Amino acid sequence: xxxxxxxxxTIGDEILYGQIVDTNSQWISKELDKIGVKTVRKTTVSxxxxxxxEALAEASARADIILVTGGLGPTTDDLTKPCLAKFFQCxxxxxxxALKDVQSxxxxxxxxxxxxxxxxxYLPTKCNVITNRVGTAPGMWFQENGKVYVSMPGVPHEMxxxxxxxxxPKLKTTFQTxxxxxxxxxxxxxxxxxxxxxxxxxxxxxxxHIKLAYLPGLGEVKLxxxxxGDDLGKLENEVHQQIKNLKPLAGEYxxxxxxxxxxAAVGNLLRSQKLTIASAxxxxxxxxxxxxxxxxxxxxxFMGSIVAYQNHxxxxxxxxxxxxxxxxxxxxxxxxxxxxxxxRKMLKVDIGVATSGIAGPGGGSxxxxxxxxxxxxxxxxxxxSKKLSLYKDRAINIKLxxxxxxxxxxxxxxxxxxxxx
Amino acid sequence: xxxxxxxxxTIGDEILYGQIVDTNSQWISKELDKIGVKTVRKTTVSxxxxxxxEALAEASARADIILVTGGLGPTTDDLTKPCLAKFFQCxxxxxxxALKDVQSxxxxxxxxxxxxxxxxxYLPTKCNVITNRVGTAPGMWFQENGKVYVSMPGVPHEMxxxxxxxxxPKLKTTFQTxxxxxxxxxxxxxxxxxxxxxxxxxxxxxxxHIKLAYLPGLGEVKLxxxxxGDDLGKLENEVHQQIKNLKPLAGEYxxxxxxxxxxAAVGNLLRSQKLTIASAxxxxxxxxxxxxxxxxxxxxxFMGSIVAYQNHxxxxxxxxxxxxxxxxxxxxxxxxxxxxxxxRKMLKVDIGVATSGIAGPGGGSxxxxxxxxxxxxxxxxxxxSKKLSLYKDRAINIKLxxxxxxxxxxxxxxxxxxxxx
Numbered sequence: 146x147x148x149x150x151x152x153x154x155t156i157g158d159e160i161l162y163g164q165i166v167d168t169n170s171q172w173i174s175k176e177l178d179k180i181g182v183k184t185v186r187k188t189t190v191s192x193x194x195x196x197x198x199e200a201l202a203e204a205s206a207r208a209d210i211i212l213v214t215g216g217l218g219p220t221t222d223d224l225t226k227p228c229l230a231k232f233f234q235c236x237x238x239x240x241x242x243a244l245k246d247v248q249s250x251x252x253x254x255x256x257x258x259x260x261x262x263x264x265x266x267y268l269p270t271k272c273n274v275i276t277n278r279v280g281t282a283p284g285m286w287f288q289e290n291g292k293v294y295v296s297m298p299g300v301p302h303e304m305x306x307x308x309x310x311x312x313x314p315k316l317k318t319t320f321q322t323x324x325x326x327x328x329x330x331x332x333x334x335x336x337x338x339x340x341x342x343x344x345x346x347x348x349x350x351x352x353x354h355i356k357l358a359y360l361p362g363l364g365e366v367k368l369x370x371x372x373x374g375d376d377l378g379k380l381e382n383e384v385h386q387q388i389k390n391l392k393p394l395a396g397e398y399x400x401x402x403x404x405x406x407x408x409a410a411v412g413n414l415l416r417s418q419k420l421t422i423a424s425a426x427x428x429x430x431x432x433x434x435x436x437x438x439x440x441x442x443x444x445x446x447f448m449g450s451i452v453a454y455q456n457h458x459x460x461x462x463x464x465x466x467x468x469x470x471x472x473x474x475x476x477x478x479x480x481x482x483x484x485x486x487x488x489r490k491m492l493k494v495d496i497g498v499a500t501s502g503i504a505g506p507g508g509g510s511x512x513x514x515x516x517x518x519x520x521x522x523x524x525x526x527x528x529x530s531k532k533l534s535l536y537k538d539r540a541i542n543i544k545l546x547x548x549x550x551x552x553x554x555x556x557x558x559x560x561x562x563x564x565x566x
Numbered sequence: 567x568x569x570x571x572x573x574x575x576t577i578g579d580e581i582l583y584g585q586i587v588d589t590n591s592q593w594i595s596k597e598l599d600k601i602g603v604k605t606v607r608k609t610t611v612s613x614x615x616x617x618x619x620e621a622l623a624e625a626s627a628r629a630d631i632i633l634v635t636g637g638l639g640p641t642t643d644d645l646t647k648p649c650l651a652k653f654f655q656c657x658x659x660x661x662x663x664a665l666k667d668v669q670s671x672x673x674x675x676x677x678x679x680x681x682x683x684x685x686x687x688y689l690p691t692k693c694n695v696i697t698n699r700v701g702t703a704p705g706m707w708f709q710e711n712g713k714v715y716v717s718m719p720g721v722p723h724e725m726x727x728x729x730x731x732x733x734x735p736k737l738k739t740t741f742q743t744x745x746x747x748x749x750x751x752x753x754x755x756x757x758x759x760x761x762x763x764x765x766x767x768x769x770x771x772x773x774x775h776i777k778l779a780y781l782p783g784l785g786e787v788k789l790x791x792x793x794x795g796d797d798l799g800k801l802e803n804e805v806h807q808q809i810k811n812l813k814p815l816a817g818e819y820x821x822x823x824x825x826x827x828x829x830a831a832v833g834n835l836l837r838s839q840k841l842t843i844a845s846a847x848x849x850x851x852x853x854x855x856x857x858x859x860x861x862x863x864x865x866x867x868f869m870g871s872i873v874a875y876q877n878h879x880x881x882x883x884x885x886x887x888x889x890x891x892x893x894x895x896x897x898x899x900x901x902x903x904x905x906x907x908x909x910r911k912m913l914k915v916d917i918g919v920a921t922s923g924i925a926g927p928g929g930g931s932x933x934x935x936x937x938x939x940x941x942x943x944x945x946x947x948x949x950x951s952k953k954l955s956l957y958k959d960r961a962i963n964i965k966l967x968x969x970x971x972x973x974x975x976x977x978x979x980x981x982x983x984x985x986x987x
Contacts, residue, residue, distance in 0.1 A: 159781050159790065161605045162748070163596030166589060170610075175584030184582045186617070189591075189608035192779075196606065203624070218780060219759045254955060261759040279957065281759075300782060302962065358585060430859025431852030434873045438851025441928055441960055443875075449883070450873035452855045458870045458913065492879065506862055539862055 149182045149320045152208040154200050155189040156216035156225055157299060169214050169304055176313060181322030182210060192216060197228040201294075209292055210316060215299030217282040219261040225296055230269040233287060240268040243283040246276045279306045286315070293319060323373060326380035330368040330388060331405060332398040333552050337361045344394050355387060363541065364548045400555055407551050408436045414558040415446040420495040422554070424450040425463050425488035427475065428502035428518060432547045448492045453484070463487035474513070476501050478530045481519040489523055496524045498550050502533070504542045518546050522553045529553060569794070570603045570741045573629040575621050576610040577637035577646055578720060590635050590725055597734060602743030603631060613637060618649040630713055631737060636720030638703040646717055651690040654708060661689040664704040667697045700727050707736070714740060744794055747801035750781075751789040751809060752826060753819040754973050758782045765815050776808060784962065785969045821976055828972050829857045835979040836867040841916040843975070845871040846884050846909035848896065849923035849939055853968045869913045874905070884908035895934070897922050899951045902940040910944055917945045919971050923954070925963045939967050943974045950974060
C-alpha cells in the first residue's frame with residue numbers, strides 16, 4: 146500500500162517573526178501519524194497572497210492531504226479565504242450554514258452579530274463547511290483531483306476540536322491507510338536513562354514491526370509503542386502482551402496509558418478506595434488543588450485546600466505550632482508534616498498532603514537554596530515526608546512539586562491496595 | 567532598502583512525525599528579526615535526499631539567506647552534507663580545520679577519536695568551516711551568487727552557540743539590513759472583532775511603514791505593531807506615540823506590553839497601592855491562587871486562599887450563610903459575594919475575590935448549564951459580582967474564570983488609582 150502523504154501549511158507572520166511557537170503543526174502530524182498518514186513536509190508562510198498561493202501549489206504537487214492553519218480571523222490581515230478562492234478558481238459568497246453556525250455562537254453569549262463577524266461566513270463556493278462550535282471562524286474542506294485540502298483556524302483549541310471531531314474521522318473514510326496501533330505507557334519517578342537500563346532486555350526482544358520511542362517530559366518519561374501491519378486487532382493484542390511483559394520490570398513507575406493524567410490516576414485510586422483528600426499548600430500556591438480539580442468529578446474525593454502563603458496563616462488556619470516554625474522554619478520536615486495533619490483534621494478528610502519550599506527565583510539561603518521543597522502525606526496511620534532538591538526556575542519547581550505530591554499519594558494508595566489483597 | 571529575506575530549512579523525521587517540537591526555527595527567526603532580516607518561509611523536510619535538494623532549490627530561488635538545521639549527526643540517516651555537496655556541485659573531502667576542531671573536543675573529554683567521528687570532518691569542498699566548540703558536528707558557510715547558505719547541527723544549544731558567536735555577526739557584515747521595531751500590546755476583556763471595531767479609525771491612520779497584526783489567544787487579544795525604517799530610535803518613538811494615541815480608544819483593555827503577564831500586572835498594581843489579596847475558590851479549584859503565586863515576589867501582597875470545593879466547607883471555612891446556600895445555591899451571586907467577604911475577613915486582607923460555578927463537563931442543569939460561573943470582588947467599600955457564561959470544556963472554563971477574576975481586580979485597581987489622582 147502506498148503511504149498517504151500529508152503536508153501542513155501554517156500561515157502567519159507571528160510565527161515567522163518568532164513571536165509564537167507553532168505547536169499546531171506538531172500536534173497535527175502526531176494525530177496524522179496515528180491514523181497512518183505520513184507528514185512529508187511542513188511549511189510556514191507569511192500573511193502574503195503570493196506566498197500562500199505558492200505554498201498551496203507546491204504542496205498539492207507532492208501530497209494527498211494539505212492541511213492549512215491560520216489566517217482566518219475577522220480582521221484585515223487574514224488572507225486565507227481569498228487565497229483559497231483564487232487557488233480553486235471560485236468566488237467568495239455568503240455560506241448559509243456558516244452564517245447559521247456563527248449566529249449560534251453569538252446567540253449563546255447573547256450578543257448581536259457584528260458586520261465583521263458576518264463577513265466570516267463568506268467562504269469560497271467550492272468548499273464544504275466544517276462547523277466550528279468553539280469559535281467564529283468556520284473550517285473548510287475542499288476535494289479536488291483526489292486530493293483533500295482543509296483550512297482551519299490557528300487558535301489551537303479551535304483547530305484541535307475541528308480535527309478530532311470532524312477532520313480526522315473524515316480523512317479516515319476518504320483514504321486507505323495501513324493499520325497502525327499506538328500505545329503510550331506513562332511513567333513517573335524515574336529518569337530516561339535509568340528506565341532504559343531497567344527495560345533493556347525487554348526492548349531488545351521487541352519484534353521489528355513494533356517500535357519503541359522514549360518521550361521524556363518534565364518529571365515524566367513516556368514510552369510509545371508503535372505497531373504497523375494489516376490487522377489492527379492483532380496489533381492491539383501484540384502490544385498489550387508486550388506491556389504485560391514490561392510490568393515486572395518497570396510496573397511501579399507506570400501510572401497510566403495514552404490520555405491518562407496523573408491527577409486522574411490518583412483520583413481513580415481515591416474513588417475506588419473511597420478515600421477523601423485535602424491539601425495544605427505554601428510554595429505550590431494552589432497548584433496541587435488545581436491539579437486534583439482539573440479532573441471532572443473530583444468533588445467525589447477532593448474536599449478543599451488551604452493555601453497558607455504567610456507564616457501566621459500556617460498557625461491560625463492549619464494549627465502549625467509556633468514552636469515548630471521558630472525552631473525549624475517554614476521550609477522544614479516538621480512544618481510540612483504539621484500542615485498535612487492540620488488540613489486533615491480541619492477538613493475531616495482521610496488524607497492530608499502539604500507543601501512548603503522556596504520556589505524561587507528569589508528567597509533562597511545557603512542552608513536552604515532556591516529549589517528546596519518539603520512535601521508530606523498523612524493518612525492517620527502513616528506519615529510520609531520527602532525533601533526535593535529542585536531548580537532555579539519558579540514555574541518548573543511548582544510543577545515538579547505538584548507532581549511529586551501526587552506521585553506520593555499514588556504510591557501510597559497502590560501499596561494500600563496491595564495490603565488489602 | 568530592499569529587505570533581506572531569509573528562509574529556514576529544518577531536516578528531520580522526528581519533527582515531521584510530531585515527536586519533537588521544532589523550537590530552533592522560532593529562535594532563529596527571532597534573532598534574525600532583531601538584526602533586520604525577515605524570515606519569509608520555514609520548511610521542515612524529512613531525512614530524504616530528494617526532499618532536501620528540492621527544499622534547497624526552492625529556498626535559494628526566493629531568499630538571500632538560507633539557514634539549514636539538522637541532519638548532521640554521525641549516523642547513517644544524516645544526509646545534509648552529501649546533499650549540500652550535490653547542491654553546490656562539489657566533492658566531500660577531509661577538512662583539516664574541521665578535523666582539528668573535532669579532535670580538540672575529544673582531547674577535552676579525554677577520549678580517542680572514533681572512525682565515525684573522524685567522518686564528521688569530511689565536508690563539501692566549497693564550504694567555509696564554522697567551528698563548533700560545543701559539539702562534534704561542524705557548521706558550514708557557503709556563499710554563491712550573492713546568497714549565503716549556512717548548515718548547523720539540530721541540537722538546540724549547539725545551533726544557538728554557532729549562531730550567536732559566528733553566524734549572526736557574519737550575516738550583519740555581509741548584508742545591509744533595515745531597522746525593525748516590534749511592540750506587543752496585550753489586551754483582555756474584549757474580543758478580536760469588537761476591538762477591531764473600536765480602534766478602526768486609529769488603525770486606518772497608521773503610516774504604511776507601521777504594520778498592525780491581531781494575535782488572538784484564549785480570552786486575550788494581542789496587538790503587534792511592527793515598524794520598519796532606517797533609524798531604530800525614530801521607529802521606537804513613532805510606535806510609542808501610536809500607542810499613546812491608541813489608549814483613549816482601548817486603554818481600559820490594555821494590561822501590559824511584550825512579556826508582561828496578567829498576574830504580574832495585577833501584582834504590580836497591588837504592590838504599588840500597598841494592598842493585600844486572598845481568594846476563596848470553588849470551581850476554579852485553586853487556579854486563581856496559582857496564577858497569582860506564579861509571580862516571583864507575590865508573597866508581598868498574596869496572603870492565601872481557601873478552596874472550598876464542598877458546600878459544608880463554604881459554611882464552616884468561609885462563613886457563607888446556610889440560608890444563602892439553601893435559597894440561591896452554591897452557584898449564585900449571593901454565595902460568591904459571601905465567599906469573597908468571608909475570605910477577606912478571615913485572612914484580614916484588603917481585597918477578597920471568589921469563584922463559584924459549574925466547570926463541567928458534568929454537573930450542569932437547565933437553569934444553570936455547564937459553564938455558568940459567578941465571580942466576585944470585595945474590598946470593604948465595593949462589592950462587585952459578575953456572571954460568566956462559558957463553554958463545555960472544563961480546562962478552558964477554569965482558565966477563563968481565573969482570567970476574569972484577575973481582570974476584575976485589575977479594572978478595580980486601575981479605577982482606584984484614578985480616584986486617588
